[in-house]
Amino acid sequence: MFDIEKIRNDFPMLKQTMQNHPLIYFDNGATTLKPNQVIDAEMEYYKSYTANAHRGDYDIAYKVDTEYESARKKIAKFINAGDNEVVFTSGTSMGLNMIAHGLAYSYLHEGDIILISEAEHASNVLPWFKAAEIAKAKIEYIPLDEKGRVTLENLKKVITPRCKVVALAHISNVLGYEIDVINFSKIIHENGGxxxxxxxxxxxxxxxxxxxxxxxxxxxxxxxMLGPTGIGAMYGKYDLLLKLDPLMTGGGMNTTFDMCGHIGYQYPPLKFEAGTQNIAGAIGFGAAIDYLNNIGMDIIEKREAELKEYAINKMKDLDNIIIYNSDSTSSIITFNFKDVFAQDGATLLNSKGIAVRSGLHCAKILVDFLKTDATIRASLYFYNTKEEIDYFVEQLKKGEDFLDAYFI
Amino acid sequence: MPILFNEMMMREIIMDHYSHPRNRREGDETYKTIYMDSESCVDKIYVQAKIENDVLKDVCWHGVGCAISTASTSIMTELLKNKTTKEAEYIIDNYFKMIREEPYDSECLDEAIVFMNTSKQAGRIKCATIGFRGMDEILKGDKNG
Incomplete structure (x- = not known):
C-alpha cells in the first residue's frame, strides 16, 4: 500500500521551509532527500559499532563486516547481480572513472573506438577522454535524433567492430529520455563491444x-536513491572485473606484495576497494535499498509516471512555458519561461520555496543541440505530490515577474 | 547625487539594463581583458578596460548572462568609465560591502544600489558581482604588474 502521508513523515527535509514557504523539492535528479531509516542506520554505525571493516578480530569489527557485506548483498540483489560483482564506489563519477581507467590499461588498444552519445553527462564523457588519451583510442559519438534522443537506429548507423566500448546513460539527465537497453546490448555485443x-x-x-x-x-x-552522499556502486560481470585494472591501489585490496614489486591482488570486489571505505555510507545505502524495496520499484515507477503526466498536462496549458521533453517517460521535466533566462526563472521559484535547478546540467554538448543557453530542470521523486505540482504550476504563471524574487 | 530609488524604479533600472545593456562590445588589444565564468552557473562574460594614466578611459564587456549579471555588469561599466583607478577601487569596494550587507557609501554607487537586495537570493550573489569582480581583478592585476 502506498501511503503518501506515512512516507512523507519519514523525510525530515519535507518539514523544512525555504524563503518562508514550505519546501517543495523538485531537484531529485541532483540528489534525493533522506528518510529517517537511512539517517538512523548511518548514525547507528557511528554511535554503537564503529570499527574498521575487514581488519579486526573483535566482536564489533565482526559486526561491521557483517553489516558492510550485507549492504553489498542488498545492492546486488536489487539489480540482480552476484554479490562479488558489486563494488562500492563514492558514486557514479568514481565508478565511470574506475571503468574507463581500468579498460584503458587492460583492454583498449591504439585506434580502438570508444562510442558515447552527444547527450552524456560530463562524468560519462571526461573519463573516456582520459581513457582515449592513455590507450591512444578515439572517441566517437552517436548522433541524437530530432528530439534529442539516443536511438537504436542511430547506434546502428555508427557502430562497427572497432567500437570496443559503448558508454551511455540509461536515462539522460537533461531530457530524461530512456534508451532501449536490451536491444542496445544485443547490437553492441554483436559488434564485439x-x-x-x-x-x-x-x-x-x-x-x-x-x-x-x-x-x-x-x-x-x-x-x-535516498542514500547518503559519497557512496555508490559499480556492477561488472565477474570475468570482466577479474581482468579490469584497479584505479586505486593500497591497503585492503592486495593479498601480498614484496620489495621487488610482486603484487597479488584480492579477488573482486575487494580488489577495487583500496583503503578504508565509506562504511557508514555503505550501511546507509543498504537501508535506502530496504526502504525502496518496502515500497516496491514497480509502484515507484508507476507513481512517478503519474506525477510526470499530471505536471506536463498542467504545464502544457501555460503560454509562457516552453517544455523540451514532454514525451519522455522519466520524471525529469526540462523547461524554460519564455523570454526569461533560466537562472532568473529558477530564482523566482526559489523565492516561492521551490527547489529546481537551472543551468547546463553538466551536459554541455546537449545545450548546443537544444539551442538554448540554459534550461530549468524539475525532477520529481515518489514522495512528491500533485498538490506540490499544483502550487508549482501556479508560480510558473508568474514568470514575467521574475524580479519579484528581489523585492519580497 | 544620493538618489532614493523606490522599488518600481529599481525594477525598471534592472530591466532597462538587461534589455539594453550599455557598453556591450568588444575592445581591441589595447584593452585589458578578463574572462569570468563559473562551473555553477551559465554566466560567461569578458570584462574589458582601457586604462591610461590611472584613468579608466573605457570599460566594456561581452558575453552571456542572466538578467542580474547582465544588468549589474552594464551598470558597472557606466559607473566606472572615466573614473580614476583609485575611485574605481573605492566604488567596487563599497559595492561588495552593500552585497555583503555591511555599512557602505551609497552615494558612490548611483544606480548600482538597485542590487541592494541580492542577499535575499544568496544563490545570485555571484551573478550580481560578476562584472565588478572582473574589474576588481583587472585593477589588481594592473597594480601587481
Whole structure:
C-alpha cells in the first residue's frame, strides 16, 4: 500500500521551509532527500559499532563486516547481480572513472573506438577522454535524433567492430529520455563491444536487472536513491572485473606484495576497494535499498509516471512555458519561461520555496543541440505530490515577474 | 547625487539594463581583458578596460548572462568609465560591502544600489558581482604588474 502521508513523515527535509514557504523539492535528479531509516542506520554505525571493516578480530569489527557485506548483498540483489560483482564506489563519477581507467590499461588498444552519445553527462564523457588519451583510442559519438534522443537506429548507423566500448546513460539527465537497453546490448555485443551503462538517473526510479539487460557494467549513486552522499556502486560481470585494472591501489585490496614489486591482488570486489571505505555510507545505502524495496520499484515507477503526466498536462496549458521533453517517460521535466533566462526563472521559484535547478546540467554538448543557453530542470521523486505540482504550476504563471524574487 | 530609488524604479533600472545593456562590445588589444565564468552557473562574460594614466578611459564587456549579471555588469561599466583607478577601487569596494550587507557609501554607487537586495537570493550573489569582480581583478592585476 502506498501511503503518501506515512512516507512523507519519514523525510525530515519535507518539514523544512525555504524563503518562508514550505519546501517543495523538485531537484531529485541532483540528489534525493533522506528518510529517517537511512539517517538512523548511518548514525547507528557511528554511535554503537564503529570499527574498521575487514581488519579486526573483535566482536564489533565482526559486526561491521557483517553489516558492510550485507549492504553489498542488498545492492546486488536489487539489480540482480552476484554479490562479488558489486563494488562500492563514492558514486557514479568514481565508478565511470574506475571503468574507463581500468579498460584503458587492460583492454583498449591504439585506434580502438570508444562510442558515447552527444547527450552524456560530463562524468560519462571526461573519463573516456582520459581513457582515449592513455590507450591512444578515439572517441566517437552517436548522433541524437530530432528530439534529442539516443536511438537504436542511430547506434546502428555508427557502430562497427572497432567500437570496443559503448558508454551511455540509461536515462539522460537533461531530457530524461530512456534508451532501449536490451536491444542496445544485443547490437553492441554483436559488434564485439562492451556496454557500460550509466544508471545514475534510472536505478533510483525503476527496476534495473543487469542479467535481463545484459550490460557489462552498470554504475549508480546512492545519494540519488535516498542514500547518503559519497557512496555508490559499480556492477561488472565477474570475468570482466577479474581482468579490469584497479584505479586505486593500497591497503585492503592486495593479498601480498614484496620489495621487488610482486603484487597479488584480492579477488573482486575487494580488489577495487583500496583503503578504508565509506562504511557508514555503505550501511546507509543498504537501508535506502530496504526502504525502496518496502515500497516496491514497480509502484515507484508507476507513481512517478503519474506525477510526470499530471505536471506536463498542467504545464502544457501555460503560454509562457516552453517544455523540451514532454514525451519522455522519466520524471525529469526540462523547461524554460519564455523570454526569461533560466537562472532568473529558477530564482523566482526559489523565492516561492521551490527547489529546481537551472543551468547546463553538466551536459554541455546537449545545450548546443537544444539551442538554448540554459534550461530549468524539475525532477520529481515518489514522495512528491500533485498538490506540490499544483502550487508549482501556479508560480510558473508568474514568470514575467521574475524580479519579484528581489523585492519580497 | 544620493538618489532614493523606490522599488518600481529599481525594477525598471534592472530591466532597462538587461534589455539594453550599455557598453556591450568588444575592445581591441589595447584593452585589458578578463574572462569570468563559473562551473555553477551559465554566466560567461569578458570584462574589458582601457586604462591610461590611472584613468579608466573605457570599460566594456561581452558575453552571456542572466538578467542580474547582465544588468549589474552594464551598470558597472557606466559607473566606472572615466573614473580614476583609485575611485574605481573605492566604488567596487563599497559595492561588495552593500552585497555583503555591511555599512557602505551609497552615494558612490548611483544606480548600482538597485542590487541592494541580492542577499535575499544568496544563490545570485555571484551573478550580481560578476562584472565588478572582473574589474576588481583587472585593477589588481594592473597594480601587481
Amino acid at each position: 562492451l556496454f557500460v551503462l550509466d544508471g545514475a538517473q534510472s536505478v533510483p526510479h525503476k527496476k534495473v536487472d543487469v542479467k535481463l539487460l545484459d550490460v557489462d557494467f552498470l554504475v549508480f549513486s546512492g545519494h540519488k
